[in-house]
Amino acid sequence: MVSQNTGGSYYLLVKKYSREDQMAMATWAADCAERVLPLFEGAYPEDDRPCNAIETCRTWVRTGVFTMAGIRGSSLGAHAAARDAKENDAACFAARAAGQAVATAHVPQHAYGAAYYALKAVAAADPANAGVTVAAEWDWQAGRLPEGLREEIMSRIVVQERGSRVSVKLRKGEGF
Structure with missing residues (x-):
């Protein structure tokens, strides 16, 4: 992000x-979130907030119509489900992926968050094999993006292996 001083006020660009x-x-973000949704639904089958967030995202893509209250409500609902799932990291991250996906209708950069949390969910679901499963998921995500967006987006989603641990980071900065 770049800050700009305009008469004493700073704005982030x-x-x-x-x-x-x-x-x-948004379509890509919903796809990323949907791939890990079973990690949430398997643990919390009665809670449909993350699923509703993904469906709200897909409805916006299909129709181009949304209300800020609808998008915000769906996103906050999925994030509340994540907080309720705090004892299950994979489920928590899967719900966060859904919340970020639907928020893409408001701010495109939220799509990055959907992919980031999906990767964290995959890592948390199988820590012993996280290096392999996260790499495969990252490749899948990259392959689903339009070519013109692929390098820009995937270069910000950084996966690092440190010994037996896998770390997923979202590199923010200028233009994010």
Whole structure:
């Protein structure tokens, strides 16, 4: 992000995406979240908040119509489900992925968060094999992005192996 001083006020400048790119990012984010949704649903089968968030995202992509209250409510609902699942890291991260996916309708950069949390969910679901499963999921995510967005987005989602541990980071900075 770049800050700009305009008469004593600072504003953060973030990259603007075209409507087409934002829709593609939202579809991708929903796909990423949906892949890990079973990690949440298996642990909390009665809680449909993350599923509803993904469906709200897909409805926006299909129709192009949303209300801020609807998007915000779906996102906050999925994040509340994540907080309720705090004792189960994989389920918690899966719910967060859904909350980030639907928020892409408001701010395109939330798509990055959906992929980031999906990778964290995969790592938490199988810590003994996290290096392999996270690498495979990262490759899947990269392959699903339109070519024009792939390098920019995936270069910000950093996976590092440190001994037997896998770390997933979201590199923010200029334009994010």
